[in-house]
């Protein structure tokens with residue numbers, strides 16, 4: 097029997113007909129970009145939804161990360177995680193900043209505060225943590241370290257749309273937080289991203305930087321870039337906002353099925369979701385331990401052969417890619433927890449178009465091999 101493939105993710109899309117009126121409006125007023133009406137509405141609607149003061153929309157999160165570092169004039173060394181998508185470290189490299197990789201806490205897969213503190217040198221200017229899988233970093237401890245050593249904190253919050261800690265949006269933390277609205281994320285605008293900031297002056301500075309440094313028709317105050325979000329993406333984002341709570345609710349139901357049916361499978365472990373945290377269920381990572389009859393890669397390929405496309409997020413570690421592996425902080429002995437998790441992890445399919453029977457197929461495969469146990 098052949099099944100349709102089950103992908104790790106698929107973009108959530110609203111009904112097409114609901115987007116047509118937005119397009120008609122764009123065709124009527126012929127404003128396609130440069131902070132048009134949809135851009136303004138979407139920034140306000142996002143700030144309200146997330147409960148934050150200021151949102152600066154971007155074409156994507158990578159340009160937003162690069163710009164965030166420019167906005168705070170970060171130089172020298174920045175402490176970051178090897179357990180993330182490559183864009184985190186690339187944004188440092190594009191600014192001529194040296195990434196300093198430190199190890200993660202194996203229970204959350206986020207930066208270990210003790211390892212951050214141990215890696216600080218006179219050249220350190222900032223910390224760039226990632227809320228991996230939308231699970232919160234130890235934000236209080238990171239804040240304490242930043243204040244003690246006078247460092248900036250820029251969160252890569254690309255996974256965190258809709259995640260909360262004690263009721264507060266994760267992107268409210270840090271000097272700046274960067275969101276991604278890429279097609280594969282929980283909340284998408286096809287492509288897109290945003291910087292969250294906390295005062296009007298910083299917002300104005302970032303808005304100048306994303307528009308070539310223009311302040312008005314004839315004044316350029318910085319060597320800015322073109323990071324603007326178009327009216328198409330902003331209009332689409334406004335429509336998506338009406339559905340995001342449904343999307344997250346649907347993901348939660350699917351995650352609960354995995355939790356329920358895989359929690360007693362020998363050799364399969366979950367990554368901790370702290371109880372006070374409202375997750376966005378953006379990913380469903382499992383760890384394939386040594387007492388599971390198949391290795392991680394054997395399970396990954398077996399699933400793939402049966403049309404179940406899990407992904408090994410994050411394998412390899414960023415520190416293992418050619419442009420980073422020569423750094424002193426990339427040494428395996430510095431990153432033991434990250435390496436161990438990276439060799440065990442598989443993210444299972446989770447997205448709004450999956451049905452209970454799809455999840456059951458994934459569960460069955462994992463259970464089938466578990467029962468072949470020695």
Ligand SMILES: *Cc1c(COP(=O)(O)O)cnc(C)c1O
Pocket residue numbers: 156157158159180181183184226252254255275276277278288289
């Ligand atoms: C997706 C992602 C990015 C990049 O986002 P884009 O919007 O695709 O540029 C950066 N960091 C992390 C952790 C991501 O998952």
